[in-house]
Amino acid sequence: MIQRRETRQIKVGDVAVGGGAPISVQTMTKTDTWNVDATVAQIRDVAEAGCDIVRLAVPQDKDAEALTAIVPQSPIPIIADIHFNYRLAQKALEAGVQGLRLNPGNIGGRDRVEIVTKAAAERGVPIRIGVNSGSIEKPLLEKVRSGQMRLAEAMCESALEHVRMLEELDFFDIKISLKATDVLTTVEAYRELAKVCSYPFHVGVTESGSLRTGTIKSSAGIGILLHDGLCDTIRVSLTADPKEEVFVGKQLLNSFGLLKNAATLISCPTCGRIQIDMQPIVKVVEDYLMREKIPVTVAVMGCAVNGPGEASEADIGVAGGKGVGLIFRRGEIVRKVAEADIVEALIAEIQSFKDELAAQRG
Numbered sequence: 169m170i171q172r173r174e175t176r177q178i179k180v181g182d183v184a185v186g187g188g189a190p191i192s193v194q195t196m197t198k199t200d201t202w203n204v205d206a207t208v209a210q211i212r213d214v215a216e217a218g219c220d221i222v223r224l225a226v227p228q229d230k231d232a233e234a235l236t237a238i239v240p241q242s243p244i245p246i247i248a249d250i251h252f253n254y255r256l257a258q259k260a261l262e263a264g265v266q267g268l269r270l271n272p273g274n275i276g277g278r279d280r281v282e283i284v285t286k287a288a289a290e291r292g293v294p295i296r297i298g299v300n301s302g303s304i305e306k307p308l309l310e311k312v313r314s315g316q317m318r319l320a321e322a323m324c325e326s327a328l329e330h331v332r333m334l335e336e337l338d339f340f341d342i343k344i345s346l347k348a349t350d351v352l353t354t355v356e357a358y359r360e361l362a363k364v365c366s367y368p369f370h371v372g373v374t375e376s377g378s379l380r381t382g383t384i385k386s387s388a389g390i391g392i393l394l395h396d397g398l399c400d401t402i403r404v405s406l407t408a409d410p411k412e413e414v415f416v417g418k419q420l421l422n423s424f425g426l427l428k429n430a431a432t433l434i435s436c437p438t439c440g441r442i443q444i445d446m447q448p449i450v451k452v453v454e455d456y457l458m459r460e461k462i463p464v465t466v467a468v469m470g471c472a473v474n475g476p477g478e479a480s481e482a483d484i485g486v487a488g489g490k491g492v493g494l495i496f497r498r499g500e501i502v503r504k505v506a507e508a509d510i511v512e513a514l515i516a517e518i519q520s521f522k523d524e525l526a527a528q529r530g
């Protein structure tokens with residue numbers, strides 16, 4: 169059982185973060201933000217994939233101006249990612265964004281921080297302080313290089329300095345991220361910070377890599393921190409389509425039993441006993457389950473030798489036979505269909521399972 173860390177709660181639009189709220193999944197659009205149509209299309213795509221909150225880079229005036237058109241069209245809350253320029257933060261707030269990612273120490277002095285925090289507070293918009301291992305302040309970096317401080321400690325110190333700036337202005341609607349490019353530093357940093365503050369955490373491993381390597385690295389880092397109970401919202405960073413980031417994030421939560429209404433797909437690795445072409449079946453069923461959000465366990469097994477037995481815990485499944493599929497429910501074979509009809513038969517069973525659940529729930 170995962171024991172979540174007790175934190176303050178903030179609200180990003182209608183999504184609560186921390187304070188016992190369900191762990192949300194974030195991603196970032198990869199379009200030019202000023203390209204309103206492309207950005208809105210990508211936001212809708214990731215929302216459909218299950219994304220709870222989306223972040224948009226706002227590096228120029230024209231990006232901030234585009235937010236006025238983007239925000240009303242977004243089905244999920246938007247966070248504007250701002251670096252160095254407080255005016256962009258002001259414009260993003262005026263456009264109605266539900267969150268800011270901004271480090272107050274980087275926007276040019278207390279008066280500017282005050283302008284931004286005042287505008288954010290008036291609108292009930294939280295600010296994420298995001299410290300990345302590659303961008304900590306020079307004096308801290310020198311301490312790391314001279315061996316006086318560990319990198320994770322320096323990241324925590326950097327985050328706390330930014331936090332103090334906001335707290336001095338009576339702004340407490342804060343969440344924090346501490347992302348390093350390696351798993352161990354990331355884990356150490358969050359664990360250290362958890363000892364000294366109660367703000368919710370946005371957790372991720374930054375610039376973690378491609379779809380394959382990044383998924384592994386992110387899963388290792390976020391997985392440890394999920395198990396520690398330190399994640400309040402997560403973002404998997406991949407050099408890939410943002411829908412993949414959402415998919416991995418959701419699956420990570422599902423792996424820890426932290427996702428409601430999520431399906432679990434069991435599929436055997438296949439071996440010399442296999443009797444059906446499993447990969448296309450698994451792909452279609454996986455995509456279907458991601459879209460449908462049904463709390464069902466589905467097993468796809470390559471043969472009847474171990475199929476039903478190995479998947480007896482599953483609600484619905486298929487075990488391959490010679491050119492056929494044996495469809496089973498809770499380990500009992502209920503139908504036999506031609507290989508070409510396996511997907512259709514499985515989806516029909518899943519649908520009937522969903523209808524039964526709905527009837528039970530009234």
Ligand code: SF4
Nearest residue numbers: 436438439442470471
């Ligand atoms: S279910 Fe059959 S095909 Fe799949 S790994 Fe087990 S023995 Fe091999």
